[in-house]
Amino acid sequence: xxxxxxxDDGINADGIQALKAAFLGVPGAEVYVVAPDRxxxxxxxxxxxxxxxxxxxxxxxxxxxxSFAINGTPADCVKLGVKALLPETPQVIVSGINRGPxxxxxxxxxxxxxxxxxxxxxxxxxxxxxLTAFENLDYSFAARFAVYLxxxxxARGLPENTLLNVNVPPLGEEEIAGVTVTRLGKRPxxxxxxxxxxxxxxxxxxxxxxxxxxxxxxxxxVGAIKDNLVSVTPVHLDLTNHEVVSLLSQWGLTTRPxxxxxxxxx
Amino acid sequence: xxxxxxxDDGINADGIQALKAAFLGVPGAEVYVVAPDRxxxxxxxxxxxxxxxxxxxxxxxxxxxxSFAINGTPADCVKLGVKALLPETPQVIVSGINRGPxxxxxxxxxxxxxxxxxxxxxxxxxxxxxLTAFENLDYSFAARFAVYLxxxxxARGLPENTLLNVNVPPLGEEEIAGVTVTRLGKRPxxxxxxxxxxxxxxxxxxxxxxxxxxxxxxxxxVGAIKDNLVSVTPVHLDLTNHEVVSLLSQWGLTTRPxxxxxxxxx
Numbered sequence: 143x144x145x146x147x148x149x150d151d152g153i154n155a156d157g158i159q160a161l162k163a164a165f166l167g168v169p170g171a172e173v174y175v176v177a178p179d180r181x182x183x184x185x186x187x188x189x190x191x192x193x194x195x196x197x198x199x200x201x202x203x204x205x206x207x208x209s210f211a212i213n214g215t216p217a218d219c220v221k222l223g224v225k226a227l228l229p230e231t232p233q234v235i236v237s238g239i240n241r242g243p244x245x246x247x248x249x250x251x252x253x254x255x256x257x258x259x260x261x262x263x264x265x266x267x268x269x270x271x272x273l274t275a276f277e278n279l280d281y282s283f284a285a286r287f288a289v290y291l292x293x294x295x296x297a298r299g300l301p302e303n304t305l306l307n308v309n310v311p312p313l314g315e316e317e318i319a320g321v322t323v324t325r326l327g328k329r330p331x332x333x334x335x336x337x338x339x340x341x342x343x344x345x346x347x348x349x350x351x352x353x354x355x356x357x358x359x360x361x362x363x364v365g366a367i368k369d370n371l372v373s374v375t376p377v378h379l380d381l382t383n384h385e386v387v388s389l390l391s392q393w394g395l396t397t398r399p400x401x402x403x404x405x406x407x408x
Numbered sequence: 409x410x411x412x413x414x415x416d417d418g419i420n421a422d423g424i425q426a427l428k429a430a431f432l433g434v435p436g437a438e439v440y441v442v443a444p445d446r447x448x449x450x451x452x453x454x455x456x457x458x459x460x461x462x463x464x465x466x467x468x469x470x471x472x473x474x475s476f477a478i479n480g481t482p483a484d485c486v487k488l489g490v491k492a493l494l495p496e497t498p499q500v501i502v503s504g505i506n507r508g509p510x511x512x513x514x515x516x517x518x519x520x521x522x523x524x525x526x527x528x529x530x531x532x533x534x535x536x537x538x539l540t541a542f543e544n545l546d547y548s549f550a551a552r553f554a555v556y557l558x559x560x561x562x563a564r565g566l567p568e569n570t571l572l573n574v575n576v577p578p579l580g581e582e583e584i585a586g587v588t589v590t591r592l593g594k595r596p597x598x599x600x601x602x603x604x605x606x607x608x609x610x611x612x613x614x615x616x617x618x619x620x621x622x623x624x625x626x627x628x629x630v631g632a633i634k635d636n637l638v639s640v641t642p643v644h645l646d647l648t649n650h651e652v653v654s655l656l657s658q659w660g661l662t663t664r665p666x667x668x669x670x671x672x673x674x
Binding site for chain 1: 463483515517525572599641642647648653655
């Protein structure tokens with residue numbers, strides 16, 4: 143088995159190192175790390191097209207595997223890893239373990255999840271794994287769970303165009319209440335911008351605020367974490383709202399409306 | 409009506425200027441432009457949390473409205489515009505007009521579309537508009553169509569959690585065959601990385617390649633453009649694959665599989 147590991151916290155983050163150690167413990171696993179050379183969180187699904195990507199092979203240590211640091215985003219790392227660095231296509235891509243949750247609305251902004259999205263676009267089964275805390279982090283259980291889930295995926299297969307987004311509570315294995323399959327909850331960002339002045343008196347803004355919990359029902363990932371459960375959410379790549387296609391078709395849109403192109407304009 | 413315009417080609421791009429001129433022609437419209445200070449295409453849904461956002465109000469010209477240039481991404485511009493710069497919440501957000509198509513798989517990478525996604529997350533009806541060519545561009549019809557479609561949206565309402573992604577063929581109004589409501593096609597990037605050497609002999613990579621057309625059926629946006637039609641695609645924000653939730657639930661995932669956490673591992 144060839145596995146590609148990446149993240150958005152950067153190649154030196156503890157989360158990806160724990161993941162690497164866990165996969166190196168799997169007999170027969172060839173482990174490649176292709177990750178950003180620095181933190182790229184909140185990078186969403188951005189890719190680098192306006193400047194070149196540089197690759198630095200870093201010492202993978204005694205444990206083995208190969209590790210490459212890239213001056214790009216998580217999506218860049220997956221593209222470059224699969225298409226230019228790995229000797230053959232990996233069987234699975236694991237992104238993480240993220241420092242902090244990727245629950246509900248977070249998924250839109252998450253570099254960790256976007257790496258898995260890129261894997262799915264390339265046709266490779268992919269998962270994103272996050273530990274839902276920012277301090278006193280122990281990644282060891284989450285790393286073992288990622289290895290276990292990867293085994294299940296390779297044995298059973300994943301539906302097309304679907305990644306698994308996994309969030310793990312920051313608890314020891316004995317304290318975790320179990321695993322549950324969830325839908326994404328809703329916890330958009332509050333979007334408070336702090337107004338500050340720079341040393342030359344010029345106004346600037348800095349994004350502050352916290353996540354607002356708008357949907358944490360027991361069938362959501364947000365609710366699962368509250369209940370000390372590991373959440374596994376299938377995230378699909380079909381962005382078309384198929385129901386709305388027929389609704390909109392009844393609008394009778396035209397390039398030449400009766401009273402000219404601004405008919406009905408506000 | 410208060411309208412917020414943004415894009416990913418930067419505030420000085422011809423596409424957003426054409427859009428602004430068209431909306432300024434709508435009686436009673438208050439037009440705000442909040443856009444990146446430079447090109448931010450392929451920025452996906454990235455947001456800026458690690459450095460501050462600076463705002464430069466630029467001369468909006470005699471035509472009126474107000475324009476702000478931001479050192480951030482399209483999603484940043486929408487957040488900051490709505491939450492800190494505009495006097496009240498806009499009725500509609502229009503992102504574009506993008507130089508080049510945003511069809512099918514492009515949607516994942518598009519800063520233009522991500523601005524509309526951010527608008528929907530904030531609960532504001534939002535559309536993304538792109539002209540499907542890179543040269544000899546005349547944005548005037550696309551701008552008029554954006555004004556017309558905005559009027560329809562304000563009159564009829566949009567379903568929750570759904571934006572409209574509009575692509576316009578690079579033709580004069582008389583040559584355009586009509587308007588059609590579509591689903592997203594598939595045209596992933598070919599992902600060829602050119603291997604080059606810098607002046608000091610060090611290897612680097614630069615993303616090249618073209619879009620591969622994998623699904624351009626007549627009901628897709630890709631197919632519509634081939635037929636000289638304006639495509640209007642409803643794009644939703646529900647990323648949960650609800651069908652797969654029940655499928656995965658049958659896997660019986662556990663934190664304590666019989667043979668230890670690596671049971672079933674490859």
